[in-house]
Amino acid sequence: xxxxxxxxxxxxxxxxxxxxxxxxxxxxxxxxxxxxxxxxxxxxxxxxxxxxxxxxxxxxxxxxxxxxxxxxxxxxxxxxxxxxxxxxxxxxxxxxxxxxxxxxxxxxxxxxxxxxxxxxxxxxxxxxxxxxxxxxxxxxxxxxxxxxxxxxxxxxxxxxxxxxxxxxxxxxxxxxxxxxxxxxxxxxxxxxxxxxxxxxxxxxxxxxxxxxxxxxxxxxxxxxxxxxxxxxxxxxxxxxxxxxxxxxxxxxxxxxxxxxxxxxxxxxxxxxxxxxxxxxxxxxxxxxxxxxxxxxxxxxxxxxxxxxxxxxxxxxxxxxxxxxxxxxxxxxxxxxxxxxxxxxxxxxxxxxxx
Amino acid sequence: xxxxxxxxxxxxxxxxxxxxxxxxxxxxxxxxxxxxxxxxxxxxxxxxxxxxxxxxxxxxxxxxxxxxxxxxxxxxxxxxxxxxxxxxxxxxxxxxxxxxxxxxxxxxxxxxxxxxxxxxxxxxxxxxxxxxxxxxxxxxxxxxxxxxxxxxxxxxxxxxxxxxxxxxxxxxxxxxxxxxxxxxxxxxxxxxxxxxxxxxxxxxxxxxxxxxxxxxxxxxxxxxxxxxxxxxxxxxxxxxxxxxxxxxxxxxxxxxxxxxxxxxxxxxxxxxxxxxxxxxxxxxxxxxxxxx
Numbered sequence: 001x002x003x004x005x006x007x008x009x010x011x012x013x014x015x016x017x018x019x020x021x022x023x024x025x026x027x028x029x030x031x032x033x034x035x036x037x038x039x040x041x042x043x044x045x046x047x048x049x050x051x052x053x054x055x056x057x058x059x060x061x062x063x064x065x066x067x068x069x070x071x072x073x074x075x076x077x078x079x080x081x082x083x084x085x086x087x088x089x090x091x092x093x094x095x096x097x098x099x100x101x102x103x104x105x106x107x108x109x110x111x112x113x114x115x116x117x118x119x120x121x122x123x124x125x126x127x128x129x130x131x132x133x134x135x136x137x138x139x140x141x142x143x144x145x146x147x148x149x150x151x152x153x154x155x156x157x158x159x160x161x162x163x164x165x166x167x168x169x170x171x172x173x174x175x176x177x178x179x180x181x182x183x184x185x186x187x188x189x190x191x192x193x194x195x196x197x198x199x200x201x202x203x204x205x206x207x208x209x210x211x212x213x214x215x216x217x218x219x220x221x222x223x224x225x226x227x228x229x230x231x232x233x234x235x236x237x238x239x240x241x242x243x244x245x246x247x248x249x250x251x252x253x254x255x256x257x258x259x260x261x262x263x264x265x266x267x268x269x270x271x272x273x274x275x276x277x278x279x280x281x282x283x284x285x286x287x288x289x290x291x292x293x294x295x296x297x298x299x300x301x302x303x304x305x306x307x308x309x310x311x312x313x314x315x316x317x318x319x320x321x322x323x324x325x326x327x328x329x330x331x332x333x334x335x336x337x338x339x340x341x342x343x344x345x346x347x348x349x350x351x352x353x354x
Numbered sequence: 355x356x357x358x359x360x361x362x363x364x365x366x367x368x369x370x371x372x373x374x375x376x377x378x379x380x381x382x383x384x385x386x387x388x389x390x391x392x393x394x395x396x397x398x399x400x401x402x403x404x405x406x407x408x409x410x411x412x413x414x415x416x417x418x419x420x421x422x423x424x425x426x427x428x429x430x431x432x433x434x435x436x437x438x439x440x441x442x443x444x445x446x447x448x449x450x451x452x453x454x455x456x457x458x459x460x461x462x463x464x465x466x467x468x469x470x471x472x473x474x475x476x477x478x479x480x481x482x483x484x485x486x487x488x489x490x491x492x493x494x495x496x497x498x499x500x501x502x503x504x505x506x507x508x509x510x511x512x513x514x515x516x517x518x519x520x521x522x523x524x525x526x527x528x529x530x531x532x533x534x535x536x537x538x539x540x541x542x543x544x545x546x547x548x549x550x551x552x553x554x555x556x557x558x559x560x561x562x563x564x565x566x567x568x569x570x571x572x573x574x575x576x577x578x579x580x581x582x583x584x585x586x587x588x589x590x591x592x593x594x595x596x597x598x599x600x601x602x603x604x605x606x607x608x609x610x611x612x613x614x615x616x617x618x619x620x621x622x623x624x625x626x627x628x629x630x631x632x633x634x635x636x637x638x639x640x641x642x643x644x645x646x
Binding site: 219228232236239242298 | 452
């Protein structure tokens with residue numbers, strides 16, 4: 001404010017001076033960051049007496065957001081790449097059941113494996129599932145919406161049917177008795193106590209992988225290919241981007257995320273449930289879309305998806321602690337989703353305008 | 355019909371190339387070539403098979419029959435990437451650009467510059483932004499902000515980005531698909547000047563157009579394609595601009611006439627269709643008369 005800044009040397013008369021705010025508004029994640037603050041302030045005021053602004057509530061919110069956020073990272077990449085995956089919620093349930101079936105003692109209908117081989121096999125199964133989703137989408141050229149809707153039912157059906165045949169149950173516990181659990185517990189189930197509140201180690205995974213995915217998206221060749229494949233698959237192919245390979249890898253990434261959340265939750269809850277992960281595929285899409293990613297692909301942000309998951313968890317936790325009937329949560333989330341899509345569309349038309 | 359002006363071997367050549375899509379014969383027995391430092395113009399009306407030929411040349415379509423020679427060696431491509439690696443770069447009509455992506459991301463899409471080692475090799479973003487700005491400046495275009503989405507550029511600017519990209523990546527053969535079609539007079543001039551510049555740098559240019567006025571000043575060879583077949587193949591010595599225009603005129607008349615009929619009889623589309631067919635018949639005759 002004290003001195004006049006010199007005008008830039010090669011100023012072009014065609015460049016309109018746009019304010020920093022307008023520039024920032026074209027960042028995909030900005031809407032989600034603003035919304036996070038608005039939602040937080042809203043509950044801070046409304047639920048002040050219910051202790052919303054506290055370390056324990058903050059920990060509860062983050063613990064809720066982490067598994068959803070982990071899924072949302074992969075879903076964001078996939079959606080920027082122009083595809084959907086509706087099967088991750090049921091793949092999550094199925095992967096958890098695979099691990100528990102393999103480690104359950106043989107006298108209880110399981111295979112009696114130790115933990116890590118079971119985890120490894122579950123990982124392989126998840127990656128193959130993602131690979132098949134991708135190959136089917138790419139080779140049939142059908143909408144991924146339809147293909148993965150099919151796999152949603154297949155995985156959920158497997159998660160219920162096979163445990164029921166083998167063990168006559170759809171919930172399998174007792175993971176802590178299996179050899180190899182200690183390491184798994186340290187990696188996926190540790191609670192970190194800070195400021196008197198208990199934070200899950202899943203939060204570390206969530207934030208770490210968000211940073212990694214952001215780096216990959218913005219600073220690697222693969223990231224550029226993801227934008228290209230989602231923005232215009234034909235154009236990308238014409239410039240030599242291996243679109244097919246990119247899309248298959250992205251489907252394998254969402255499958256990996258489902259597997260990772262499956263093992264984290266299996267360790268946390270000391271077992272698996274056939275219905276675990278139900279509706280998580282939609283929650284993840286909501287988090288991603290609220291985070292500024294376009295449904296049509298080619299534009300979006302992993303950091304935005306992180307804030308999307310945070311908003312989701314904040315609203316959920318806020319509604320629980322204010323004692324409002326939990327049924328209203330869905331109404332609220334639906335409303336937020338529609339608003340987010342309208343906002344994103346507005347942004348896109350701004351960006352694409354001449 | 356062809357008498358080569360020089361005896362130098364062609365850089366890129368196709369011989370007796372055919373391409374079928376099911377029962378549709380898109381190209382039949384097409385032979386053409388381009389030498390280094392020359393411009394071969396490929397002229398033809400809409401639906402003549404130009405786009406299919408370009409896609410066969412650039413490695414998108416595998417020809418059903420025929421030979422593809424690059425630098426005298428027989429080639430077969432599984433993807434446009436393979437053609438690109440040999441230096442056969444194509445600038446498509448739809449520009450192969452992604453509107454929502456920034457200029458620098460588009461410029462290097464598919465051939466990203468990298469820094470670092472092994473698994474830590476990353477996209478060298480600073481280099482990409484700087485190079486994009488420099489290369490565009492060489493074409494005389496001052497891009498305002500490399501972070502701008504390509505969707506915000508004008509048609510001429512997008513075309514320039516696409517051509518600059520191809521030249522930057524060391525194209526030996528540059529295939530330009532209707533580069534002047536959507537441009538104003540001045541911008542078309544800029545693009546044509548760039549075609550000449552590319553030719554002088556020793557690049558073989560295949561210029562696809564349906565405008566003989568754009569083709570004649572820059573071209574060394576003129577290949578006229580009609581209904582998927584070679585209709586005429588001339589060097590510049592063999593044909594004047596007038597003749598070239600005349601050969602193309604049948605097509606242009608047809609276009610004008612069918613547009614006229616379309617607007618006149620839009621109320622009844624069946625009638626319009628019948629008239630369009632009649633017009634096509636007349637235009638055929640006119641074309642054949644002009645060609646002889």
